[in-house]
Amino acid sequence: MKLIDKKILVGVTGGIAAYKTCDLVSQLVKNGADVRVIMTESAQKFIAPITFSALTGNPTSIHMFDTKENIPHIELVQNAHMLAVVPATANIIGKFANGIADDLLSSLLLAATCPIFFAPAMNINMYQNAAVQSNISRLKKMGIFIMEPDVGYLACGTSGKGRLPAPVKIFEEICNILEPKGPLCGCNVLVTAGGTREPIDPVRYIGNRSSGKMGYALAGAARKLGANVTVISTIEKPDYYLDKHIVVETAEEMYKEVLNNYAEQDIIIMAAAVADYMPINIQENKIKKTSDELIIKLKRTPDILSDLGLNKGDKILVGFAAETEELEKFAMDKLVKKNADLIIANDVSNPKIGFSSENNQVAIFDRTGCVTRSDLLPKTEIADIIINKIIDLDLFKKLKEQKGVDNHG
Ligand SMILES: Cc1cc2nc3c(=O)[nH]c(=O)nc-3n(C[C@H](O)[C@H](O)[C@H](O)COP(=O)(O)O)c2cc1C
Numbered sequence: 001m002k003l004i005d006k007k008i009l010v011g012v013t014g015g016i017a018a019y020k021t022c023d024l025v026s027q028l029v030k031n032g033a034d035v036r037v038i039m040t041e042s043a044q045k046f047i048a049p050i051t052f053s054a055l056t057g058n059p060t061s062i063h064m065f066d067t068k069e070n071i072p073h074i075e076l077v078q079n080a081h082m083l084a085v086v087p088a089t090a091n092i093i094g095k096f097a098n099g100i101a102d103d104l105l106s107s108l109l110l111a112a113t114c115p116i117f118f119a120p121a122m123n124i125n126m127y128q129n130a131a132v133q134s135n136i137s138r139l140k141k142m143g144i145f146i147m148e149p150d151v152g153y154l155a156c157g158t159s160g161k162g163r164l165p166a167p168v169k170i171f172e173e174i175c176n177i178l179e180p181k182g183p184l185c186g187c188n189v190l191v192t193a194g195g196t197r198e199p200i201d202p203v204r205y206i207g208n209r210s211s212g213k214m215g216y217a218l219a220g221a222a223r224k225l226g227a228n229v230t231v232i233s234t235i236e237k238p239d240y241y242l243d244k245h246i247v248v249e250t251a252e253e254m255y256k257e258v259l260n261n262y263a264e265q266d267i268i269i270m271a272a273a274v275a276d277y278m279p280i281n282i283q284e285n286k287i288k289k290t291s292d293e294l295i296i297k298l299k300r301t302p303d304i305l306s307d308l309g310l311n312k313g314d315k316i317l318v319g320f321a322a323e324t325e326e327l328e329k330f331a332m333d334k335l336v337k338k339n340a341d342l343i344i345a346n347d348v349s350n351p352k353i354g355f356s357s358e359n360n361q362v363a364i365f366d367r368t369g370c371v372t373r374s375d376l377l378p379k380t381e382i383a384d385i386i387i388n389k390i391i392d393l394d395l396f397k398k399l400k401e402q403k404g405v406d407n408h409g
Contacts, residue, residue, distance in 0.1 A: 002175055004032035009076060009112075011085035011105045012052070013092045014042025016155040017121040017164035021086050022047065024167040025055050028174070036061070036076065038105045040092070064104045073107035083112045084174055087121035087164045090132050096144075097135035115177055117145040119170055124160030143242065147173050182226030183391050186403050189227040190265040191219045192258065192272035192304075194234035196251045200296060201283035210273035211235070211356040214320075217383035218269050225387060230265070232257045233272065251275045251301035258304055262311075266399055267390060269318040270305050271344075277301060309339030314402070316395055318342045318386070324349040331365050341395060342366055344386060352376060364389050 008028055012021050028035050037052035037060045049060035061072060069075040077083065085092060085105070092106065096118075101107040109116065118139060126132060127149065140146055147170060150163040164170075193215020195208040212235035219242060223229045230244040232254055246261075248254045251274045262268070277298035287294065305319045319340045321331040324347065331345035343365045346353060353360045353376065360382045364372040366389075374385050390396055 002031045002179065003028060006033045006081045006178055007079055008033045008035050008174070009080050009083045009108065010035055010037045010052075011083060011088075011092070011108070012037060012039045012043045012047070013085060013087060013089040013105070014040055014045060015087040015089045015121050015164070016046065017087040018043050018046040020164055020167050022051055022055060024086055024170050025052060027167060027171045029056055031171075031175075034058070038062070038076065038108060040089075040103060040105055042089070042091075061104055064107065073101075073104060073111050077108050077112045077114070080112065080114045081178060082115050082117060082174065083108065084117040084119070084170075085109075086117075086119040086170060088118040090120075090122050090126050090129070090135075093118065093120060093132060093135045093139065097138040097142075115145060117147070117174060117177060119147045119149070119164060120162075121149055121164035122162050123154055123156045124158060124162045127160075127162040141236070143245075145173075145177055180223070180226035182224065183400075184222055184267075184387075185226035187227050187266045187399070188230070188264050189219075189222040189267045189269065190230045190232065190258070190261055191215050191222070191269045192232050192254060192274075193219070195273040196234055196254055196275045196301075197249050198251065198275045198278035198301070199249075199282050200279050201285065201287050203286050206275060206277070206279070206298075208273045208275065209356060212272075213356070213358070213379050214360060214383070215269075215271035217379040218271055218386060220380065221383035221387045222267075222269075225391075227267070230261055232261070251278060251304075255302040255304050255307075258308070262308065265315060266403075267316040267318070267396075268308060269386075269390075270308075271320050273320075273322060274304060275301050305334075305338045305340065312339055314395065314399060316341050316390055316393060316399065318344065318390065321345040322348040328363065328365075328371070331363065335365050335367065341393060342386075342389060362386070366393070 010025055012018050025035055035056040036058045039049055039062050052060045095106045096109045101110050149161055150165045151161045152163045153159050154162050194212035195210030197205040197207045199205045212233055219229050219231045228243045231242050232246045246257050248257055278301050280297045280299045317340045319338055321334050321343050323330050327345050327347050331343045335343040345363045359376055360379050361376040362374050
């Protein structure tokens with residue numbers, strides 16, 4: 001009974017694959033979930049509401065104005081652990097991506113604060129349509145879980161991408177979102193990402209070229225292995241679900257948010273490119289082009305990694321050293337000075353692995369003096385290597401043991 005105590009709302013829309021949702025709902029119920037189905041008007045053309053009511057033991061809701069709840073689109077979603085739309089038509093994808101709430105299901109989607117899961121299914125041409133693809137990427141950016149459709153025979157007689165995956169695969173995906181598995185399960189991981197911007201005046205700032213891609217790849221890799229992930233970043237949300245996402249702009253704001261969230265963390269990965277200096281005075285008005293030279297006096301920003309190192313305890317602390325020269329010397333110095341467990345060094349002067357590149361090549365230094373060198377790889381693969389290196393640390397084993405003791409009271 002994997003899903004005992006889980007309240008799951010299943011949205012069914014008007015696609016030919018709606019019949020498969022019966023099997024999914026049955027599996028969710030058999031595994032202990034309290035399931036409530038919400039159908040669109042069109043979905044009823046494909047399957048009768050009574051089928052879902054019988055499978056769930058709960059009434060199936062369709063209409064906004066004739067359910068027993070007073071405010072159904074708010075009450076139904078309260079305390080829900082997930083809202084899963086299976087199958088998701090091009091229509092519901094478009095409506096949700098654009099904030100349209102013209103029936104019960106689309107209104108519920110806007111009111112939901114729980115994780116939302118979509119399993120799109122449609123004809124290949126519909127799926128590949130630029131409007132549908134742009135709506136899907138918008139949903140991903142909103143943190144919605146999107147399960148890729150399968151490639152295969154489609155009801156319209158063609159073959160291609162657009163088929164609803166087998167109910168058992170959807171069931172596993174839902175379980176994995178609700179109860180992530182993996183070595184980082186039960187661990188809180190904080191990742192910082194992006195480059196900070198230090199304002200000079202209302203329109204100008206001192207910044208750097210960091211894209212945040214490495215930080216987000218690390219957050220994704222940690223989440224994949226079951227971690228509860230918080231990201232503090234200067235970049236907007238990525239296209240996958242995060243437990244907590246805080247947007248900041250300056251080094252001082254990042255410092256404040258990292259400290260606010262530090263106590264509950266087990267692993268802290270400081271992948272952000274934080275400015276070392278900030279203007280002493282931020283001009284209230286735009287600086288005018290009056291003289292040939294302009295001198296802006298700078299002061300040191302707070303050193304986040306150093307301060308965390310002072311209160312490290314049993315937490316695992318990982319820093320980055322983006323260098324343009326003497327990479328290894330600076331990385332080892334940083335490891336010792338900041339009291340970090342790992343330093344990930346990369347040569348940002350190399351255009352193949354620079355700040356906004358999709359790829360990276362790193363050397364990972366640990367406290368025993370061991371150096372692990374990666375090949376030139378996509379940042380997502382580099383992230384997997386770094387996360388696995390963290391999992392290999394003795395300190396991680398200790399942390400898991402402590403959590404085991406805690407879990408048993
Ligand atoms: C036989 C038939 C099958 C359909 N299958 C799909 C489908 O698989 N995916 C899809 O996006 N739309 C499909 N449609 C179109 C939708 O039913 C239509 O866009 C409808 O407005 C969706 O409404 P809803 O999203 O509120 O359920 C189908 C229509 C018919 C008549």
